[in-house]
Amino acid sequence: MNPSHPTPTSASARPDGARVARAALTRLVEPGDELPAHAVAAFGPERALALLTGRAALHPAERDLLAEHTGAPDGLARRWSAGLQRWAPRAAHLDPERDLVALHRLGGGLLIPEDDAWPAALEDLGESAPLGLWFRGTGALPAAGRTLAVVGSREATAYGRAVTRQFVGHAVRAGLCVVSGGAYGIDGAAHRAALDAAQERGGAGGAEASAPTMAVLAGGLDRFYPAGHEELLRDVMEAGLLLSEMPPGASPTRHRFLQRNRLIAALSGAVLVVEARWRSGAQNTAGHAMGLGRELGVVPGPVTAPSSAGCHRLLKETPARLVMDEDDALALLDGVRRPAGRGAPGGTAADTGTSRAPEPSVAPTSAPGTRGERRQRHAERPTDALTVEELLVVDALPLRSAVPVDRLTVTAGLALPTVLAVLSRLQRAGLAERVEDRWRRAPGGGGTVEG
Amino acid sequence: MNPSHPTPTSASARPDGARVARAALTRLVEPGDELPAHAVAAFGPERALALLTGRAALHPAERDLLAEHTGAPDGLARRWSAGLQRWAPRAAHLDPERDLVALHRLGGGLLIPEDDAWPAALEDLGESAPLGLWFRGTGALPAAGRTLAVVGSREATAYGRAVTRQFVGHAVRAGLCVVSGGAYGIDGAAHRAALDAAQERGGAGGAEASAPTMAVLAGGLDRFYPAGHEELLRDVMEAGLLLSEMPPGASPTRHRFLQRNRLIAALSGAVLVVEARWRSGAQNTAGHAMGLGRELGVVPGPVTAPSSAGCHRLLKETPARLVMDEDDALALLDGVRRPAGRGAPGGTAADTGTSRAPEPSVAPTSAPGTRGERRQRHAERPTDALTVEELLVVDALPLRSAVPVDRLTVTAGLALPTVLAVLSRLQRAGLAERVEDRWRRAPGGGGTVEG
Structure with a gap:
């Protein structure tokens, strides 16, 4: 096994207190809830779990430490109290050992920041970094800077699929890992093209090879979502990896899809959007990419095609780079460096406690701004204005x-x-x-x- | 007649010494030759003609004045002497009165900077402003800031034609004049769409209306080039205007096409490129637009279409704005103001003598730079490296x-x-x-x- 490409399996073979606690935390806490991340950074996962579930009370000294970690001591008592109410309903239903066994039986496990194989790039998320990363599959995690996210509309056109196939094939033959979300449309075309290119490149993946593709899912990895992609996702699992911050049994909700997009962006050296409608999940991923300082590439299309309207919007309103061929796609990773060394194993992670990932500047749950307002053809959805x-x-x-x-x-x-x-x-x-x-x-x- | 929209005919009805001299100059001098423009600015068109044809010799006081105008006294004697050799072969063949009569018979004439109707925007060209502008047609020159150039490949696709038709139709219904080059492909589609929209808008053009479209040609206006566009160009002439800086009989050479593109850019408040191949005349026009500070809009297309490769190149390598719909096209003219008042009639033009239009940053006659070098599919032409x-x-x-x-x-x-x-x-x-x-x-x- 290549030591520079550790497989998650090697790490997850050692069950320990931190892993069990983090397994529980992934079920207790909704993705993007930042207070638990501060608690874990301050007290370690086991003590944090005890505090978050109400099994232990916050000592005054701990309160001070937590305040220091959040950087916002005012109102912390109120926020903590609201958090306890929020976490309490799920605290009674935790069974992390069962979850760990379940994923182990499915050929996976839980990767945690204490593992050497933990992708350092996730720390760019600051306090919204995942508390753990469930995985299935045997492919090795790719080296930092060798991952390209390729995302786009579920309603992909023949044009979008062809371009995806061409650009992804080139990227995988060049040794890159293509990250996507496993959805219909561009996501699926990206995974399939990566698998085909990996097979051409020789070797069927497996434990020895760096994963040619990784699918980051919004729900638990015990089931394949969407169901129509079961065969594709099984193939991804065999040659590469399935990843999720949600424990087995968790359903893929809208909120979790949007949170999942931040993981796709963070795990990738650059993000390429192939086709996107005026409002689409791909634009949310693009927003995360920009917020995280990842290079963003966008493929234009006919202005007459609604399937490219979101791409043109990104090209007009953001510093995204226009990608017109496979060389442009590869060039998105030029200059991407391995992130600076992360905190020592053991959960001190002092550098993740205070840094805040900037807000993505494009978020499909918010109104599209002045330029969008005059475009009557892009109607508001009833859920657009929700908190x-x-x-x-x-x-x-x-x-x-x-x-x-x-x-x-x-x-x-x-x-x-x-x-x-x-x-x-x-x-x-x-x-x-x-x-x-x-x-x-x-x-x-x-x-x-x-x- | 609307006094704010003077027709060129009203100006050219008065034959005078300046007009005859400028008519001769347009035949004597190749477009873009800057020394004659300096001479005209320094001495007026009639004395300049006498000097350029060798009928009169430059006095020492005139030499000093010319040096002041060029801003480069060193080597002026050598440049002037080289110029005299360059102009001499044509000096014997001048017959400006015949040319003026010929155009008058064809329903046109020569517009000169001394006319009130002279488009002030042309002075943005500095010393490469045309010495005169031959015209045919009865449409009124549009007000500054009400002109949009729409240019693109001769080998237009159905997509490019449809987009052109849609955007141009909207622009002309909004009262704009669409400027183009009369060529096959996008140019022709733009003129035709403008004519159709003008007819919808009511009134068939004519002397009372501002021209819905103007074709700027590279050769003399006594013939229609390309021949296959004779009917279209006759229609443009009837509703709008044909323009050229070349006298009747002058053939449209490659050099004159490239020079013609600077006039399209200068006469327009903004330039829109609809389809352009990797190297194309449209990119040359785009380069002039940027050099003149005109807003540049570009319509993207499928990355799989060679007909849009030049558009994507412009979007990647220049500050061009992506135009995805007819509103974006109109918005290119937002903020375009009527240029500041030009010099007093009579050819003093002190403000045109020293300002130099910046070099266009994209010129199809030069090598496409480092990004282009790795694109083997875009082969060099044998004439690419020529001076x-x-x-x-x-x-x-x-x-x-x-x-x-x-x-x-x-x-x-x-x-x-x-x-x-x-x-x-x-x-x-x-x-x-x-x-x-x-x-x-x-x-x-x-x-x-x-x-």
Whole structure:
């Protein structure tokens, strides 16, 4: 095995307290919740878990240390108290050993920052770095600066697929790993082209080779989502890796898709958007890429094609680089360096406690700004103006059979008072419907989950 | 008649010494020759003509004044002497009154800087401003800031034609005048769309209306080039204007096409490139637009289409704005103001004597730079590395029957020693062939004239 390309399996073979605690944390905490990351940075994963689940109380000295880590001592007591309410509903349902065994049986495990194989590039996310990374597969993690994300619309055209195939094939033959989200459309075309190119390049991947492709999924790795991509994702797993910050059984919600996009950007030396509609998940990934200082490349297309409207928007409104051929795509990684050495193993991670990843400048959940306003053809979705909390509750609401509120607190990972307040707002907005003492999505409210 | 939109005809109705002298100058001097422009600025057109043709000698006081105008006194005597040799071959063939009568019979005339209708925007060209502007047609010159150039490849695709039609139609319905070069492909589609939109907008043009479209041609206006566009160019003439700095009978050479492009850029508030191959005349026009501070818009297309490769190159390598719809095209003219008042009539033009239009940063006659070098698919043409003088001689060489050298001095507008030296270089390069005492283009040397 190439020591410079450690496989996650080698790391996850040692179960330990940190790993078990982090496995629990990935189930307890919704991605992007920053207070737990500060707690882990301050106290280590095991003590943080005890505190977050309410099994232990925060000592005054710990409170000071946490305040130091967050850099915002004012209101910390209130934030901590709100967090405890938010985490409590799920605290009762944790069984990290079972999750670790489940993933081990599926040929995977949990990669944690204490492992040597942990991708240092994830630390660019600061306090929104994942608490752990579940994986399946035997491909070796690629070296930093050797990963190119290729993302785009689910509704890809023949043009988009052909360009993806051409550019990805060239990148993989040049030894790169192509990262994507496993979705229909451009994502799927990117994974498939990477697998085909790897086979041409000789060797079927496996434990000896650096992964030609990695799929970062929004839900747990015990199932393949979308279902129509099961065969593709199995092939990705065999030659490369499936990754997710969500534990087995976790469903892919809209919020988790958007959070997943930050991992695609962070894991990649550069991000290439092949086709994107006026508002699309690919633009969210692009926003994360810019926020993280990753080079962003965008492929133009016919201005008459809605499938390229988001690409042209990125080229007009951001410093994205126009990519017109496979050489341009490879050149996105020119100058990408291995990130500076990360904190020593053991969870001190002092450098992750205070740095904040900048806000992405393009976020599809926000209004598209003045330029977008005059484009009447790009209609607002009913869920566009929602807060993260509202989005979490909408995602947690079933479409048909209504569920009780305490179930929503678990699914959404929010405190009871928050869920009640949000439900009332959603009801007024016509997005949630009350059926006796239970709740469900209102008919016509909210869209499908974003891929 | 709208006094703010003077027709050129109203100005050219008064024949005078300046007009006759400038008519002669447009035949004597090859476009882009800057010393004659300095002489005209210093001495007025009539005295300048006498000096340039050798009918009068430069007094010492005039030499000092000319040196002041050129801003480069060193070597002026040598430059002037070389100029006299360059202009002498054509000096014997001038008959400006005949040219003025010829254009008048064709429903046109010569517009000169001394006319109130002279487009002030042309003065942005500094010493490379045209010495006069021949025209045919009755449409009124549009107000400054109300002109949009739309240019592109001769080999236009159905996509390029459709986009041109859509964007131009919108621009003309919004009251703009669309300027182009009358060539096959995008140019022709732009003129046709402008004419159709003008007809929809009501009124068939004519003397009362501001021209919906103007075609700037590289040769004399007594013939329609390309021949296949005779009907289109007649329609442009009827609703709008045909313009050229070349006198009747002048043939459209490659050099004149490139020089013509500077007029398209200067006459327009902004330039829109719809489709352009990796090297194309449209890129030359784009280079002039940037050099003149005109806003440059570029329409992207499929990266798989060679017809858009030049567009993508412009978007990558220049500050051009990506134009994805008709609103973007109109927005190119946002902020374009009527240029500051020009010099008083009578040719003092003190503000044009020293300002120099910056070099266009993209010129198709030069090598495409480092990025271009790795693109093996874009082969060099044999004429790519030629100097302006060499280009003039190549253009002057007939393809079949060989001509004597003195004939080449007239056609190319170059002095005899220069033509002899250039012919010897072209012969070594396999571009010129000697047949006894005559010369012609070598078989396979040089391409067709650029449109």
